[in-house]
Amino acid sequence: MACDVTAGPSRCTRTTAERLNPQLVYVLRALHKSATSEALGISATEEEAMSSSLIRPVDVGEKTRVKTLKEMPGPSTLSNLVEFFWRDGFGRIHEIQMEHTKKYGKIFKSHFGPQLVVSIAGRDLVAQVLRSEGVAPQRGNMESWKEYRDLRGRSTGLISAEGDEWLKMRSVLRQLIMRPRDVAVFSDDVNQVVDDLVNRVCLLRSQQPDGKTVLNVNDLFFKYAMEAVAAILYECRLGCLEKEVPQETQDYISALNLMFSSFKTTMYAGAIPKWLRPVMPKPWEEFCSSWDGLFKFSLIHVDKRLTDIKAQLERGEEVKGGLLTHLLTTKDMSMEEIYANVTEMLLAGVDTTSFTLSWASYLLARHPHIQQQIHTEVTKTLGPGAIATADDVPRLPLIRGLVKETLSRLFPVLPGNGRVTQDDLVVGGYFIPKGTQLALCHYSTSMDEENFIDASDFRPDRWVRKDSSGRVDNFGSIPFGYGIRSCVGRRIAELEMHLALTRLIQKFHIGVAPITADVKAKTHGLLCPGVPIHLHFTDREN
Numbered sequence: 400m401a402c403d404v405t406a407g408p409s410r411c412t413r414t415t416a417e418r419l420n421p422q423l424v425y426v427l428r429a430l431h432k433s434a435t436s437e438a439l440g441i442s443a444t445e446e447e448a449m450s451s452s453l454i455r456p457v458d459v460g461e462k463t464r465v466k467t468l469k470e471m472p473g474p475s476t477l478s479n480l481v482e483f484f485w486r487d488g489f490g491r492i493h494e495i496q497m498e499h500t501k502k503y504g505k506i507f508k509s510h511f512g513p514q515l516v517v518s519i520a521g522r523d524l525v526a527q528v529l530r531s532e533g534v535a536p537q538r539g540n541m542e543s544w545k546e547y548r549d550l551r552g553r554s555t556g557l558i559s560a561e562g563d564e565w566l567k568m569r570s571v572l573r574q575l576i577m578r579p580r581d582v583a584v585f586s587d588d589v590n591q592v593v594d595d596l597v598n599r600v601c602l603l604r605s606q607q608p609d610g611k612t613v614l615n616v617n618d619l620f621f622k623y624a625m626e627a628v629a630a631i632l633y634e635c636r637l638g639c640l641e642k643e644v645p646q647e648t649q650d651y652i653s654a655l656n657l658m659f660s661s662f663k664t665t666m667y668a669g670a671i672p673k674w675l676r677p678v679m680p681k682p683w684e685e686f687c688s689s690w691d692g693l694f695k696f697s698l699i700h701v702d703k704r705l706t707d708i709k710a711q712l713e714r715g716e717e718v719k720g721g722l723l724t725h726l727l728t729t730k731d732m733s734m735e736e737i738y739a740n741v742t743e744m745l746l747a748g749v750d751t752t753s754f755t756l757s758w759a760s761y762l763l764a765r766h767p768h769i770q771q772q773i774h775t776e777v778t779k780t781l782g783p784g785a786i787a788t789a790d791d792v793p794r795l796p797l798i799r800g801l802v803k804e805t806l807s808r809l810f811p812v813l814p815g816n817g818r819v820t821q822d823d824l825v826v827g828g829y830f831i832p833k834g835t836q837l838a839l840c841h842y843s844t845s846m847d848e849e850n851f852i853d854a855s856d857f858r859p860d861r862w863v864r865k866d867s868s869g870r871v872d873n874f875g876s877i878p879f880g881y882g883i884r885s886c887v888g889r890r891i892a893e894l895e896m897h898l899a900l901t902r903l904i905q906k907f908h909i910g911v912a913p914i915t916a917d918v919k920a921k922t923h924g925l926l927c928p929g930v931p932i933h934l935h936f937t938d939r940e941n
């Protein structure tokens with residue numbers, strides 16, 4: 400085979416010898432639960448300057464003979480089955496990634512039933528795959544999501560759509576929320592939610608005997624993330640941080656919990672063949688029922704906004720608003736597409752953000768010295784008591800470093816991602832036919848000493864650029880994905896996290912409550928704390 404594996408993104412022109420028809424995506428379901436930079440909607444920060452000595456520069460691979468998939472190492476089907484079904488592998492996907500990388504190298508294959516998955520755990524190999532993708536990349540098999548939507552006459556949203564359908568919706572949303580300046584206008588809305596977060600911290604700690612412990616901070620951050628993202632997506636407040644959470648919001652939370660708490664079952668819903676449903680109906684029923692709840696909630700809020708807009712127009716008033724108002728008034732998307740997109744964005748935007756906030760607060764609590772450094776930076780930059788907005792964030796490099804070190808390195812909330820190859824490729828010296836399911840092992844790359852010096856240390860300052868030289872892409876850490884199919888909500892998530900963390904650090908000294916056990920990560924779809932995190936929030940003096 401005459402393919403040069405060193406010549407950058409390498410598309411092999413040979414016809415596919417082995418075409419796969421992915422049906423059972425066991426592990427990738429878990430991993431998802433997800434031109435020039437400008438043209439693709441990637442900002443300069445995506446290609447963050449890596450001049451710090453704590454981040455290793457990109458290396459160029461060696462020229463080798465192209466090998467076949469048969470020659471690729473990897474665990475046997477039997478050992479995978481044992482690992483995942485008998486040894487709770489679904490809860491340890493990040494650890495398994497590391498173990499397999501150590502054992503088989505930076506590219507290895509696994510079989511899950513008839514599904515072949517090629518895992519890529521090397522930074523340069525991940526870069527090669529993502530840089531060579533076409534105009535409408537595919538993450539994985541979304542059949543079960545599509546089947547539900549067909550059954551109920553609903554549209555697909557960005558996560559579940561493919562091809563032209565996806566391209567059309569993506570180009571609409573990309574222009575509205577992909578750049579930091581697009582979301583900066585939401586600063587005041589998010590800051591109002593941050594006010595409520597701070598009040599909620601004060602209320603919760605006052606209910607504890609020591610007056611400073613907040614139990615299970617993820618519950619708090621879940622409510623914050625949901626309230627903040629809904630303030631942007633639905634342009635309304637849901638009351639998640641109130642004492643009494645409204646019933647319809649509670650119903651939504653139950654539907655979301657059903658989707659994630661019965662994660663294995665909903666995952667099996669996509670994996671179990673249709674003919675088995677009569678004997679195993681529960682997974683599919685739960686899957687449909689949780690989607691019913693999620694869609695119902697969006698319908699209520701989108702329809703409410705539409706009614707308000709109509710009323711304003713009838714009164715001859717000018718209609719002003721944010722993202723939803725824009726979508727409803729421009730008709731760039733059909734109503735069904737709007738319902739589907741806000742539903743999928745809300746689903747994608749709550750747990751991801753809340754787990755990251757939980758991990759970041761935990762890391763701050765475990766490292767009081769670093770917390771103090773960040774507090775000093777915030778106070779010096781903003782002045783005492785000032786409330787940060789999106790415009791201040793570039794002047795708070797340690798706040799950005801805190802989020803990056805948490806999310807991009809130690810606790811990437813999506814420890815892996817997927818791609819289905821759309822061309823024959825040669826990656827890492829192996830011929831990979833079109834249609835192969837790839838798993839991009841972000842957890843392994845973010846913890847790899849080759850990419851990050853002292854990889855297990857918590858060092859937000861490794862992301863602070865010390866000079867303007869040496870801009871290097873670092874595919875060892877891409878928590879929001881990369882390229883045209885990367886996270887469309889990235890800027891919203893960052894705004895929510897930067898503003899919340901800045902204010903919490905200004906207001907409180909955060910410490911670990913002694914009742915918090917040693918917190919290890921586990922995968923439950925996302926990389927989440929294995930036990931509840933209980934923290935102390937003590938008022939700061941200034």
Ligand code: HEM
Nearest residue numbers: 433557744747748751752878879880881884885886888892
């Ligand atoms: C810490 C927070 C978040 C993280 C780490 C995260 C991460 C990701 C990742 C890794 C992907 C897949 C990217 C790829 O395949 O290259 C993704 C996709 C997506 N995310 Fe996020 N996300 C976060 C928050 C959000 C928020 C707040 C929203 C919505 C407001 C959102 C909406 C989406 C959507 C709609 C997609 C699918 C994009 C597409 O297929 O075109 N995410 N996210």
